[in-house]
Amino acid sequence: MxxxxxxxxxxxxxxxxxxxxxxxxxxxxxxxxxxxxxxxxxxxxxxxxxxxxxxxxxxxxxxxLTNRHTRCAAALATYSGSVLWGTDAVAALSGTLAKSPFGPKDTVLLAHAQSRYPRPGVTWVRRSVPDAHRVRVNGLRSPSAAYLAVEASARDSGALIEKFLRAGKVRPVDLPAIVPLLIGSPGQDVRRRIVGASLDNPWSGGERTLQELLRRNRITGWVANAELVVGGQTCFPDILFEAARLVLEFDGYGVHSKPEVFESDRRRQNLLVIGGYHVLRYTWKQLTEQPDALIAQVRTMLARESTS
Incomplete structure (x- = not known):
């Protein structure tokens, strides 16, 4: 040009x-x-x-002028020492920043260690992001995915952690080291609890609840979202008891009712069954309103496999 x-x-x-x-x-x-x-x-x-x-x-x-990546780059160029924050940082780390146009009333959300006066086109958050957790994504300064997700967990119940775990942007082992960096900020008790519960690699809120239910009932011997190759194809079961050849799947209606997900679920289940795995599927209502029945079914399947 x-x-x-x-x-x-x-x-x-x-x-x-x-x-x-x-x-x-x-x-x-x-x-x-x-x-x-x-x-x-x-x-x-x-x-x-x-x-x-x-x-x-x-x-x-x-x-x-309406390119969101360009407008974020302009804000960062104007204010040295700042990093993207909030939804713009999430979009940058996810590679989706340019998908939504920058509107006339939009602002770029930036974080800076010191207070800043409001400016047209920019919104500020006072936050000191350690140098070790400042990254560049397509030329834009951003907090690391782990830092951003753990910080947000005080407000979003771990939704961003789950999103980044699912996308492979963070690993469970990356999360605990972030918590001490946020001492003094609101919600530390919530962060500690959510990070602790995230060590088992939940990819959704339903999976997190299912994992918590298994832990509360002292059911062990499982891994979550681990790579499993069956019939030459790779899948990531929500919960896998490899020794018992048992898979548990959480089906959230908002995601699993989509035609492409519905089809994918059936293909994966058939693949697992042909490969010799038993599959139990659970909904949010079953998780929250019928947890005892769910646990009884899991125990029955585990006992059956241990005696076979």
Whole structure:
């Protein structure tokens, strides 16, 4: 993309090419203070409408004004020391940042160790993210997935931890070391409890509840979401008792009622049964309203296999 302006040919073509090159490397973002020697060219680009100011001293290509990745990059370029936070950080770490356009009333949520005044287009959270947990994702500064998920667990009951575990962004072993880094922030007791319960690798709230039910009833010998190869195909059973050849699956209606998931569940169950595994499936209602019946069924299956 070569920037042009309504003044015709720019006097210093080298300046224009240099600015264009910098903008491309920076994801469509330019800081005015980085181009003081090319002020005339810069001003002409602004007046021609090729670039637009979005934050103090920071401009982006008009073609990218609604690109969320570009707007996040502009905010980070404007405020050194800051990192993405909240939904923008989650989207960046998940690779989905550019999927939703940046609207006229949207803001970029940033975290910084010191208080900052509100600015149009930016919302602030005061948070000191340790250097060891600052990462770059497609050129954007962000907290690590483990740090962001554990911090959020005080408010979301572990939903972000489950999302990142499911996507392979974090491992259960990564989580405990984050808790001491958040001492002094609200919700530490909740974080400790959720991180402890996350060590068994739950990929959803229903799986977390199922695991807690098994632990409470002292049923051991299982692993969660471990890679299992059956018939040359790989699957990740919610709960696997390998010695008993028993699989437990949680079926949440919101996810498992989707046609593609419904079909996948049946293919996987058939694969497991043909491979010699027994499969028990449970719903949220069975987990929460009929836990004794669930545990009795699991114990029956485990006892049957231990005597066979």
């Amino acid at each position: 070569l920037l042009t302006c309504c003044y015709g040919v720019v006097d210093d073509l080298d300046d224009l090419m240099m600015i264009t090159s910098v903008m491309e490397r920076n994801g469509g973002v330019l800081r005015q203070r980085d181009h003081l020697a090319s002020r005339l060219t810069f001003d002409r680009l602004v007046k021609s409408g090729s670039i637009a100011r979005v934050l103090p001293g920071t401009f982006v290509s008009v073609d990218l």
